[in-house]
Amino acid sequence: MSFDNKNIRALYRSPLILPFLWMRDAVRDLLPIIGVIGFFQLFVLQKPFPDLGEMLSGVLMLVLGLTFFVRGLEMGLFPLGESLAYALVRKGNLFWLLAFAFAMGFSTTVAEPALIAIAGKAAEVASVAKLIGPGEAEKMTYATHLRYVVAFSVGIALLFGALRIVRGWPVHYLIIGGYCVVTLLTPFAPAEIIGVAYDSGGVTTSTVTVPLTAALGVGLASTIHGRNPMVDGFGLIAFASLTPIVFVMGYGLFLFGIQG
Amino acid sequence: MATLTLLLTTLLATFTDLVPIVAVMIGFQVLVLRQPILNGRRIAIGILYTLIGLVFFIVGLEKALFPVGELMAKQLSDPHFLFGVAETPADAPWWSYGWIYLFAALIGFSTTLAEPALLAVAIKASEVSFGAIKPFHLRVAVALGVAIGIALGTFRIVTGTPLSYYIIAGYLVVVIQTYYAPKLIIALAYDSGGVTTSTVTVPLVAALGLGLAATIPGRNPALDGFGLIAFASLFPMMTVMGYAQLVECLSMRAISRRKNAPPLPKRCGLGRRTKSNESKTGDSP
Numbered sequence: 407m408s409f410d411n412k413n414i415r416a417l418y419r420s421p422l423i424l425p426f427l428w429m430r431d432a433v434r435d436l437l438p439i440i441g442v443i444g445f446f447q448l449f450v451l452q453k454p455f456p457d458l459g460e461m462l463s464g465v466l467m468l469v470l471g472l473t474f475f476v477r478g479l480e481m482g483l484f485p486l487g488e489s490l491a492y493a494l495v496r497k498g499n500l501f502w503l504l505a506f507a508f509a510m511g512f513s514t515t516v517a518e519p520a521l522i523a524i525a526g527k528a529a530e531v532a533s534v535a536k537l538i539g540p541g542e543a544e545k546m547t548y549a550t551h552l553r554y555v556v557a558f559s560v561g562i563a564l565l566f567g568a569l570r571i572v573r574g575w576p577v578h579y580l581i582i583g584g585y586c587v588v589t590l591l592t593p594f595a596p597a598e599i600i601g602v603a604y605d606s607g608g609v610t611t612s613t614v615t616v617p618l619t620a621a622l623g624v625g626l627a628s629t630i631h632g633r634n635p636m637v638d639g640f641g642l643i644a645f646a647s648l649t650p651i652v653f654v655m656g657y658g659l660f661l662f663g664i665q666g
Numbered sequence: 667m668a669t670l671t672l673l674l675t676t677l678l679a680t681f682t683d684l685v686p687i688v689a690v691m692i693g694f695q696v697l698v699l700r701q702p703i704l705n706g707r708r709i710a711i712g713i714l715y716t717l718i719g720l721v722f723f724i725v726g727l728e729k730a731l732f733p734v735g736e737l738m739a740k741q742l743s744d745p746h747f748l749f750g751v752a753e754t755p756a757d758a759p760w761w762s763y764g765w766i767y768l769f770a771a772l773i774g775f776s777t778t779l780a781e782p783a784l785l786a787v788a789i790k791a792s793e794v795s796f797g798a799i800k801p802f803h804l805r806v807a808v809a810l811g812v813a814i815g816i817a818l819g820t821f822r823i824v825t826g827t828p829l830s831y832y833i834i835a836g837y838l839v840v841v842i843q844t845y846y847a848p849k850l851i852i853a854l855a856y857d858s859g860g861v862t863t864s865t866v867t868v869p870l871v872a873a874l875g876l877g878l879a880a881t882i883p884g885r886n887p888a889l890d891g892f893g894l895i896a897f898a899s900l901f902p903m904m905t906v907m908g909y910a911q912l913v914e915c916l917s918m919r920a921i922s923r924r925k926n927a928p929p930l931p932k933r934c935g936l937g938r939r940t941k942s943n944e945s946k947t948g949d950s951p
Contacts, residue, residue, distance in 0.1 A: 435785070438776035439866075443734055446769060451741055455734065463669075464730025468780075471723030474715045475782050479789065482712020485705060490691065493699045502698050506690070513686035519679055520868075577853045578844045585837050592830055604896045608863035613720060614683050616861055617786035624794055635794045636850045643787070644856035647863075647899065 425473070432472035440465060479617050487621025495629040500572065503626075507568040510618075511646065512561035520609040521556055525549040528602040535598045537662050552654065556606045559653035563645035564619070570641070571626045574633060577641040584648045591655045599658030606650040611643050619643055669729070676724050680717055688713075723782065724865065732869055735773070739874040742769055743881050760824050767817045770874060774816035774898065777866040778809035784861045791854055799854075807909035808858045811902030816871055819897035823878050823885060829893045836900045843907045851910035858906050859899040867898060 447453055455461055494503045515521060529545040529552070532538050538548050570580065592600060611619075619642045627639035695703065703709060742765055745753055749762070778784060788801035822832060844852055871894050879890040 435780050439731065439773075439780050442769075442772045442776045443731065443738065445772075446738055446742070447734065450765060450769075451738065451747070453741075456737075461730045461734070464726045464728070467722045467726030468730060469726075471719045471721070471726055472780070472782065472785075474719030475723060476719070476785060476789070478712045478715030478717070478719055479786055480712070482709045482714075482716055483786075484790070486691070486703070486709050486713070489704055490694075490699075493701055497699065502694075506694055506698075509690045509694075510687065513690050514683075517682060517686060519683070577856065581856050582837075582841055582844065585840075589830070589834055589837065601893075604893075608860075608868065608895045608899060611783065611860050611864060612683060613783045613786075613865050614680075614687065614716070616783040616864070617716075617790075618687065620787050620790045620857070624790055628794075634850075636791075637853060639794060640787075640791070640853035640857045642857070643860040644853070647860035 428473045428477060429469055431476070432469045435472060436465070436468055483614075483617045484621045487618045488625035491622050491625025492629050495626065503572070504565050504568055507564040507622075508561040510561075510622075511564035512557045514612070514615045515560040515610050516553060516557035518609065518612055520612070521553055521606065522549075524602060524605055524609055525552040525556075528552055528599070531598050531602070535596075537596065537598060552602070552606075552657070555653050555657045556610060556650045559649040560610050560646050562653075563649040564642060566649075567623065567642040567645040568626065571623060571633060571638050572630060574638060577638075577644070581641070581644055581648060584645075584652065588648070588651050588655070591652065591659070594664050595655040595658050596662050599655060599662075603651045603654035603658070606654050607647045610646050610650055615646075616643060619646070669725070672725050672728060673721065676728075677717075677721050680720050680724070684713070684717060720782070727866060727869075731866075735870045736873040738769070739870065740877045742766055743874070743877040745881060760821065763820070763824050766820050766824070766874075766878065770820040770871075771813040771817040773870055773874070774867065775809045775813035777870055778812040778862055778902075779805055780866050781862060781864060782866075783864045784808055784858070787854075787857060787861050795850070803909065804854075804858070804906065807905045808862060808902040811858075811905035812862050812867065812898045814905070815897035815899075815901030816874075816894055818901075819894040820874065820878060822893060822897075823875065823890055824882060826882075826884065826890075829896070833896060833900065836904070840900070840903050840907075843904060843911075846911065847907040848910050848914050851907060855903050855906035855910070859903045862898050862902055863895050868895060871895065871898065 447455060490506075494506060497503075526545075526549050529538070529549040532548060533540055533545055538544050566580075570577065595603070620640070623642040624635045624639035627633040627635040627637075633639075695701070741747055745751060748765070749758065784805055785801070788799075788804045791799045791804060792801045818832065822829065847855070875890075875894040879885040
């Protein structure tokens with residue numbers, strides 16, 4: 407038996423070797439962060455690791471987790487997003503396409519744990535600043551409203567993003583226009599809400615939503631005639647991180663009025 | 667035992683993350699599309715893999731990285747470590763926080779490389795561009811952006827300059843770059859700003875921001891602690907567009923070095939390639 411290319415390739419594809427190849431990529435992705443933490447702990451702070459066994463088992467779980475995640479993307483979320491985009495385009499009904507985009511944005515955001523945490527913190531800050539009353543019930547209502555505003559804005563973002571792909575509008579005019587609105591609103595919004603607004607833009611794009619949204623956008627752009635998946639397929643995530651900033655600041659202005 | 671409880675609670679949390687998506691999809695499948703999904707079984711297994719992967723990943727972060735990283739962020743911003751005294755001197759110059767800037771940049775870079783959402787977008791981009799965009803290169807470009815952004819963000823907390831100056835200046839650079847960057851990269855560059863701020867980066871960076879805002883005299887953690895995330899989503903847009911500009915420029919240089927090649931378009935220098943510009947270079951003998 408000679409080790410020509412074909413044999414080596416067959417060896418690489420064998421179920422015994424393949425999992426280790428996938429894991430090699432995960433290890434490569436995690437090495438820098440372990441290196442940085444190790445360097446600062448041992449050489450800069452000059453302290454030993456508090457619990458080395460716990461840490462090593464955690465690193466092993468990180469490697470396994472990243473490996474499974476990437477395999478799962480290629481088998482599950484990517485093909486699902488693409489086949490849904492294809493089926494919706496073939497249906498030929500713009501209303502249902504936009505309704506689907508809105509429903510996906512709204513439903514994935516409204517129960518997002520990071521958003522719940524941020525909304526609770528925002529209610530605390532607003533209560534300390536005497537923007538809302540001190541009672542628990544008032545804080546609760548404020549936090550819930552805030553969550554619905556953010557979820558609604560993400561729904562609108564995906565709806566608008568899908569419409570953009572269908573119509574072929576250039577993404578940069580919309581995004582730059584949106585950020586102009588953000589910079590115009592910032593000086594007028596109450597200081598207590600600005601931080602929340604910027605942060606809510608960051609938390610809306612969770613690790614499950616991002617791959618599905620990317621696959622949906624690319625699927626739409628490659629199914630619709632005359633759209634380029636590279637130019638038109640991306641951009642949904644950018645919309646989903648922009649609109650919450652605008653909507654939350656708008657909500658703050660509506661609720662509390664213009665502040666110095 | 668503690669690990670097992672952590673695994674189960676994380677599984678529950680990730681599962682509730684997944685439920686609304688699955689519900690919307692089944693709803694549309696049954697009510698609107700009325701068509702079986704191709705390869706349904708394989709897709710279901712894939713989603714299960716994603717779920718398992720995320721659970722392991724999050725538990726691994728909680729066990730290995732977050733406790734040490736958060737403690738480290740606190741210790742590094744501690745006046746004992748930086749100045750050797752219990753209280754930060756009121757007139758400490760900005761350069762005395764050197765370790766903080768280095769830690770901010772390195773932690774931003776390395777956590778972004780491990781960010782699963784960015785990995786997903788990078789794989790998709792390489793698929794769509796038929797391998798022209800290398801997933802690893804794209805992720806390094808984004809990670810560089812996050813590193814610069816977070817280092818600058820800590821500098822802002824130390825000096826106490828207004829956040830809006832930096833953000834508006836940054837958007838101006840993005841607008842100018844959008845005008846010159848290759849059209850293919852623009853949407854992807856905007857997207858990469860949004861994906862950097864998820865599972866790995868946010869908790870560590872937030873701990874750094876809050877720790878820093880709490881120790882420096884005159885800073886308010888509730889108001890000054892948050893800006894770092896805005897920085898982490900702004901700068902990757904610049905570095906990704908810059909990466910595309912660099913690749914385009916290098917490949918054009920390589921083409922122009924061949925024999926009988928058309929002269930180098932002005933785009934690599936300062937000028938923007940326009941129709942009239944192109945026809946001029948084409949007509950010259």
